[in-house]
Amino acid sequence: MEILKEVTRSLLSNKVRTFLSMLGIVIGVTAVIMVMSLGAGMKESVTKRLTSLGSNIILVMPGIVGGSGGKIAQALESLQEEDVKDIESMCPSVKKAIGLITGNFLIQHRDKNTRASVYAAPSGIFQILNLKISSGRSFSEDEEEKNVAIIGQEIAYNLFEDENPLGKKIYIVQGGRKLIFEIIGVFAKTGNILMLNPDNLILIPYNTGKYKLFQSHKNVSMILASSFSPEAAESAVMEIDHLLYNKFHQQENYYRIISQEAILNVVSESVSIMNLVLLSIAAVSLVVGGIGIMNIMLVSVVERTREIGIKMAIGASRTRIMIEFLVESIMITFLAGAIGILLGILGSNTIVSAFGKAYGLKPVINPLSLLVAFGVSASVGLFFGLYPAYRASKLSPIEALRYE
Amino acid sequence: MKEIVRLENVWKIYDMGEVKIEALRGITLEIREGEYVIIVGPSGSGKSTLLHILGLLDKPTKGLVLMEGQDTSKMKDKKLAHLRNRKIGFVFQSYNLLPRLSALENVELPMIYAGVPPRKRRKRALELLELVGLGNRIHHRPNQLSGGQQQRVAVARALANDPVFILADEPTGNLDTKSGEELLKLFRKLHEMGKTLVVVTHNLEIVSEGTRVIRIKDGMIESVERRGA
Ligand SMILES: Nc1ncnc2c1ncn2[C@@H]1O[C@H](COP(=O)(O)OP(=O)(O)O)[C@@H](O)[C@H]1O
Numbered sequence: 001m002e003i004l005k006e007v008t009r010s011l012l013s014n015k016v017r018t019f020l021s022m023l024g025i026v027i028g029v030t031a032v033i034m035v036m037s038l039g040a041g042m043k044e045s046v047t048k049r050l051t052s053l054g055s056n057i058i059l060v061m062p063g064i065v066g067g068s069g070g071k072i073a074q075a076l077e078s079l080q081e082e083d084v085k086d087i088e089s090m091c092p093s094v095k096k097a098i099g100l101i102t103g104n105f106l107i108q109h110r111d112k113n114t115r116a117s118v119y120a121a122p123s124g125i126f127q128i129l130n131l132k133i134s135s136g137r138s139f140s141e142d143e144e145e146k147n148v149a150i151i152g153q154e155i156a157y158n159l160f161e162d163e164n165p166l167g168k169k170i171y172i173v174q175g176g177r178k179l180i181f182e183i184i185g186v187f188a189k190t191g192n193i194l195m196l197n198p199d200n201l202i203l204i205p206y207n208t209g210k211y212k213l214f215q216s217h218k219n220v221s222m223i224l225a226s227s228f229s230p231e232a233a234e235s236a237v238m239e240i241d242h243l244l245y246n247k248f249h250q251q252e253n254y255y256r257i258i259s260q261e262a263i264l265n266v267v268s269e270s271v272s273i274m275n276l277v278l279l280s281i282a283a284v285s286l287v288v289g290g291i292g293i294m295n296i297m298l299v300s301v302v303e304r305t306r307e308i309g310i311k312m313a314i315g316a317s318r319t320r321i322m323i324e325f326l327v328e329s330i331m332i333t334f335l336a337g338a339i340g341i342l343l344g345i346l347g348s349n350t351i352v353s354a355f356g357k358a359y360g361l362k363p364v365i366n367p368l369s370l371l372v373a374f375g376v377s378a379s380v381g382l383f384f385g386l387y388p389a390y391r392a393s394k395l396s397p398i399e400a401l402r403y404e
Numbered sequence: 405m406k407e408i409v410r411l412e413n414v415w416k417i418y419d420m421g422e423v424k425i426e427a428l429r430g431i432t433l434e435i436r437e438g439e440y441v442i443i444v445g446p447s448g449s450g451k452s453t454l455l456h457i458l459g460l461l462d463k464p465t466k467g468l469v470l471m472e473g474q475d476t477s478k479m480k481d482k483k484l485a486h487l488r489n490r491k492i493g494f495v496f497q498s499y500n501l502l503p504r505l506s507a508l509e510n511v512e513l514p515m516i517y518a519g520v521p522p523r524k525r526r527k528r529a530l531e532l533l534e535l536v537g538l539g540n541r542i543h544h545r546p547n548q549l550s551g552g553q554q555q556r557v558a559v560a561r562a563l564a565n566d567p568v569f570i571l572a573d574e575p576t577g578n579l580d581t582k583s584g585e586e587l588l589k590l591f592r593k594l595h596e597m598g599k600t601l602v603v604v605t606h607n608l609e610i611v612s613e614g615t616r617v618i619r620i621k622d623g624m625i626e627s628v629e630r631r632g633a
């Protein structure tokens with residue numbers, strides 16, 4: 001329309017000032033976009049990591065006693081196989097539960113050795129955890145007593161380097177004894193997730209571990225369970241807690257329950273809080289920017305007093321004058337918003353490529369946030385442009401024409 | 405001839421706190437279609453004030469202003485702006501063109517306010533610039549034009565929406581003799597075309613062209629001289 005043309009012309013006629021007046025909004029919008037995209041990216045990457053082993057996971061660990069008054073902190077041997085069964089059968093929100101026996105052992109192959117966490121778990125572990133195997137296979141139910149092992153990437157490298165470990169034999173050294181295992185699979189590289197590092201893990205069948213390696217009776221080192229859905233996670237935790245609380249005669253420090261869902265909630269909450277803090281800083285900058293715009297527009301009204309008088313004299317209504325000024329301030333902020341969005345996208349990508357690669361961080365640009373940024377900057381223009389535009393429209397044509 | 409505008413006992417008093425300045429003191433006059441009215445008077449006598457009131461740019465402190473028979477005192481800004489836009493063409497001593505716009509765009513502006521479609525208003529603006537003898541300067545900005553040329557652009561702009569009358573406040577005040585003469589000829593041409601003109605001027609040649617000369621002194625009409633037309 002004509003107004004847009006007219007306004008563009010007046011903006012272009014004073015480029016430096018137009019640009020300076022935009023700065024506050026540009027910075028504000030840049031900050032908003034960066035915060036939103038990095039926040040969302042962070043949440044996404046953390047969530048992705050936390051859920052890469054599967055979802056709805058609940059971990060039950062024995063409690064820790066001691067650690068104060070000179071006593072050595074020690075994990076209780078409180079959890080039993082029976083508890084695993086009870087959790088699975090008596091907690092309606094729990095889909096599956098398994099017991100794990102864990103220990104740290106010296107591992108040998110020929111002249112090489114290394115240390116690794118050995119987990120003895122029933123084949124049901126593959127239904128709870130999404131443990132990816134890069135080569136070979138997992139073990140099945142009818143191998144529960146076989147001496148087979150799946151090893152992590154790190155162990156494979158330490159013992160075999162570039163050799164193919166499949167089918168090779170390793171020794172797990174237990175006191176004076178050595179137990180021989182055949183490697184049937186290698187885990188895909190994952191990194192540390194949920195207190196578990198598959199890269200430095202040796203997984204063996206539960207019964208093999210229980211009878212031959214750990215020679216334990218009924219104790220399990222931890223219980224791994226899954227709920228039917230993310231929504232059921234909270235009730236599953238409560239049911240398990242209720243069950244164990246009664247079992248352990250109301251000694252709640254005998255066990256710890258960690259749910260993936262709770263961790264995810266903490267992550268998303270902290271991202272939200274961080275977003276909120278940074279967004280309020282951005283809001284301040286938008287307000288300051290808005291006041292800057294108002295200032296510039298007021299100056300511009302004064303400067304263009306005569307022009308306003310001329311326009312009124314040849315038939316521009318007060319409304320028309322008001323709209324011209326409003327469109328001008330909205331255009332400034334809209335443009336500033338666009339520049340801010342560009343800088344924001346550029347900035348978050350720069351930050352990510354400088355620091356975020358290692359964490360798999362990627363900025364997530366939500367189209368809604370772009371819309372919000374545009375909307376917010378246009379509203380800032382409207383709001384802070386209102387008063388100057390009103391002032392312009394209220395000028396008396398005669399006084400305005402007289403103005404030098 | 406049809407009455408265009410009529411003032412009835414119009415007073416304009418500027419309240420300056422301590423003193424009140426009576427710029428107009430009971431002016432009654434009417435302008436009829438086809439007239440070429442000249443207003444003369446010493447500086448500070450109230451000529452500009454009178455013209456502003458005739459042009460609906462200002463409101464009287466007392467008295468009535470009737471535009472084509474309608475009382476303007478209760479009109480809203482929108483209506484007044486509409487009348488200024490369609491019925492009145494203003495020419496100022498200091499041209500008052502918009503500096504960022506070309507001659508053509510300056511002439512188009514009143515038509516933009518009137519909602520004339522782009523093609524039509526461009527055509528009309530070109531015709532008007534041709535009429536005032538600036539057909540070859542249409543893309544010049546005001547600062548690229550001489551005073552006389554700028555004033556002719558201002559006249560073309562005043563004619564844009566084919567107003568019922570044209571008000572000019574000392575239009576030759578800033579012009580050299582030659583440019584003044586050209587403007588005089590232009591006004592004569594407009595008058596011959598049937599336009600109604602109200603011109604405040606000290607230029608004796610223009611005065612001699614008018615069909616009526618109104619002398620103002622101290623905010624009052626001192627004398628009216630009608631010439632055969
Ligand atoms: N806005 C104003 N405030 C106060 N006094 C004014 C104002 N405008 C005009 N006047 C006074 O009104 C009188 C008439 O002014 P004006 O109409 O401009 O005279 P002219 O155009 O005949 O020279 C002068 O005394 C002038 O000082």
Ligand SMILES: [Mg+2]
Nearest residue numbers: 451452453573
């Ligand atoms: Mg004057």
